Amino acid sequence: RKEVEQDPGPFNVPEGATVAFNCTYSNSASQSFFWYRQDCRKEPKLLMSVYSSGNEDGRFTAQLNRASQYISLLIRDSKLSDSATYLCAVTFAYNAGNMLTFGGGTRLMVKP
C-alpha cells in the first residue's frame, strides 16, 4: 500500500469555484503534514503546513483528520493562476532524517 495517496485528477473548475482535494496517508506514525504547489517542470513551492487545529491562509484552508488519516486542501474563489499540481507531503516519526514522503499530486485546471 502506498504511504501517501492523492487523486491525480485533473480537476477542471471554472473561475470563482470552490474546490477541495484530499490526501490519504497509510501510517498512523505520521508527524508533520504539508501542502506544496508545483507548476509544470518547476520546484515544489510550500503552500502551507497543516496543523491539527486546521489553518487558513487567504483563500486556502487546510485540515487534518488523524482518525481517518487524511489531510485536505480547500481553495475558495479559484483563480486562473491557481492552475497547478498540488502535492501533499508527510513526515513519519520513524524516519530519522525528516524525509518528506510525497503523494503523486492532484492537478487543478481553472478555466475562465
Added chain:
Amino acid sequence: EPEVTQTPSHQVTQMGQEVILRCVPISNHLYFYWYRQILGQKVEFLVSFYNNEISEKSEIFDDQFSVERPDGSNFTLKIRSTKLEDSAMYFCASSAGRNDEQFFGPGTRLTVL
C-alpha cells in the same frame, strides 16, 4: 526573501560520467536534503544531511551517490557513474529545524545520454 539556489539548471552528460550538482541552501538553515523527480512521476527523497553527516538515505541513494558540504555555503550531490535511469530533476531543499518546513531550490535537470 531568502531562497535555495541550484546550479546548473540543466546538465547533459554521457552514461558512465560523473556529475556534481550544486546547491546553496538558505543561509541560516541547518538541515539539507536532495530529492529527485523523474518526468511524470512523484517527488522522491534521496538523502538528508545534518551536522556534516547523512541523517537518512533512501534505497535510491546507493554507492554511486554521495553528498558533501565542502564549505559553509555549498551542498553538493555527486553521482559517480551516471546511468540512463538517473535522468531526472534533482531538487535541493533546506529547513531551519528538523521538523520545520522544507524549501526547495529550482532544480537541476539531469539528462544522461
